[in-house]
Amino acid sequence: MAAGRAGAGCWQRALWLSRRCRLQAGPESYRCSSSSTALGKAVDSSEVTEEEIVLPRRKTWNKLAVLQTLASTVNRDPTAAHYMFQDDPFLMPRNAANSRLYSLSKESGRNAAKYIVKNFPQYFDKTFAEPNVPCLMPETLTPQTEGVSEEALKERIKLRRVKESVDIFDQLVQAGTPLSLETTNSLLDLLCFYGDEESTSENEEEAKKDLEEPGVNASEEKAPKRQFQRGLQSSGPRWRDNNHAERIFKIMPERNAHSYCTMIRGMVKHGAFAKAYDMYIDLLNERHKADVHTFNALIRAAPILKEKFTERWELTKEFLTHMAQQEVQPNLLTFNAVLKALRRCGGVGRSMALLVVKEMEALDIEPSLATYDHLLSIFYRGVDLPPSGIISEVLDEVEKRSFTPQDPDDANFFSTAMQVCCDLKDIKLAYRLNKGMEKGDNWKFLDMDRLNGYWSKFFSLLCMMEQIEVVLKWYKEMSPSLFYPTPKNILDLLQALDAANQLEVIPAVWEDVKQLGFTRRQELLEEFLSLMSRDQHPDEIQLAFAKCAEDIKAAHEPAGREQVPLEWTGSTLGNVVVLFSRAGRTQDAWNMMELFQQTNRIPTDKVMNEFLNCAKQTNCPEESIKLVKLAASLGLPSSHRLKSRTEEEFELSEIQKKTLESIKWDGDSSDSDSSDSDSDRE
């Protein structure tokens, strides 16, 4: 209020002042004007002394700006390791070997805990959680029913106890108790599934296979597939002759189709393919019908039963016709098995594969990733292939939808596809494949090992095909979080840097190589040294190169531990000398030169010249004399030129000149004469 009044008062006073000025305008107008001008001047000068206040323009933000900024923070962190590792610099794996080791150690720790829970269930079986968590309770694996009876047998089968089931079965047969066909069939199922070995030793083997395929994020998908896959690989349990399954099969009073089918499937799973075929013939003779799983197994066995391409295809077609005759509907796995067989049928496979896929579409079966994997293998992986455009069509399909795992071979698709892109040297296909992998759940098909291989191949392709800025951007983003570069990747990166003439990035790459633990790889070291020492570079870069050379030198020296020191080659030794010389480190360079004699290697002319240049720059005539001595002792043809250069370019004292003259080398009396005459003249 007071302020308002005061303000009003001021305003009134100002008005009054101006009125006064105007009133006095007449006779004393000049005075008024002068006063006003004085006032005005005062005002002007005060304005001038004040700085110009520039009001900034009002920023208008996009409505979504805040949300977009927040979204940009939720990207993949390019410096973090995989989620399963602890976020600590000591505990973070630096290269592929370490990441495998740590994930395997964690898994084995988990197995140790599960062992304890299984063996001491009494400490873990209190149910105090509401609701109860069944997956965290110990498994009740002890059979409840005692005695020898069919119920006991059924329970043992349910608990997967192979040996005990067989024992009880034998006891029952000896006692003469009649057993139902279903029970015997379920016993046969158990035996054929486990290949007549105990399921717990199977579990240990499973654990060992776990160790070979670490994949925590994909392990849920792979769990049902693991036994399947291992069964067909050569390291599964083999089908022994006259094992329990065969014996029980023979003594069965009656057999139905299920018995034959399960025997066939077990034999194919464990590698007794010829026997499986014989069993199938028996099944046909008994006029039974096989089911779709049996046919799938037989088709999988077809390429192993026959040798020639046409015969294999004929056998597969025979199985398919039988399937049609017995009115068994094929499913996805049937067609995948057919395609897998066609992979091993060469040219026949190529002509038939597309027909098979069309048949699949006609039956309204959605192809899975394994289908595409087999297709790509048929058309792109082989010798003397005609070019085809299958890959773009396949990528079209893959980009469209998110796949679920339906076949054990689904996991191989992305690796095969990336390999095909690399072979075709097409980076655009690779980008499309990446997009397909990021769609939906498709990333789950790649476990740790496959992920590393996939990105490694992608990076090699990038280095070959893309500009260096793009390559470096991908490199910074991908390693070490997505993949750990292999030595081949580092070599490709060096070549790309060389092609783009950006050799100053090399020291940074060397730091990464040290972290990855590749410092003892001979081909990598040679590549690094040759690239660094090829041309002259500005000084700071030269100093950085010299530091890298020092690290490489350290790798060649005995480290005191059991590691055998690396052997020097002529080129590596020479390059190290060149790098030290260019950076002005004369003493280090001379130490390297002495190594030439120790390791019986010959320095090139370039090396000697560089060393002389360095000695000249740092003004060490002693070193140059030592160099000439060394050259003479090694019997190099350039030693004369070196000697003359030393004489010309250096200011030598008397003693030094005498030493230089007295250096003996084999041959050439004329030179020694001229040197004698020189000394005579002096």
Add this chain to the structure above:
Amino acid sequence: MAAAARALRVLPRALPGPARLLHTSPTCLKTRAARVRVGKGDKPVTYEQAHAPHHIAHRKGWLSLHTGNLCGEEGAAERAVEDTFLRRFLFGTFPGLLQDEVVLKRRGNLLVVCALLSRALPPHKIYFLVGYTETLLSHFYKCPVRLELQTVPARVVYKYL
């Protein structure tokens, strides 16, 4: 009747009436709990150990975070027992590696164990122990247990007492 009278006279002393008794409990030592006594100056002490309990919420945080002590919430005692067990379990499972008290955080069903380890063991052995601890404790307490580790090269000394 005479016998009854004699029995009454022969009765031992009467039942004790109101009496003054002394009730003892084990000594509580409230003034000595969680305090490191000052010595010659050669005893290294971490920040956690150097501060007395009355500094909690002023200079220290809590070592165990759960909602059992809030108004209307149950289970404080069970949480305390679980905490004790967890600390002993971790002390034994990571032999000589724990550099400071373990911090336990409960978020909903999840139990987060934050431990500070030294770098005495190689990383793959530490990962073995991590996998083992997580799985065993999950099965024991029927809730997901997660271990978050940080390694330090040496014990972080706050002062010497």
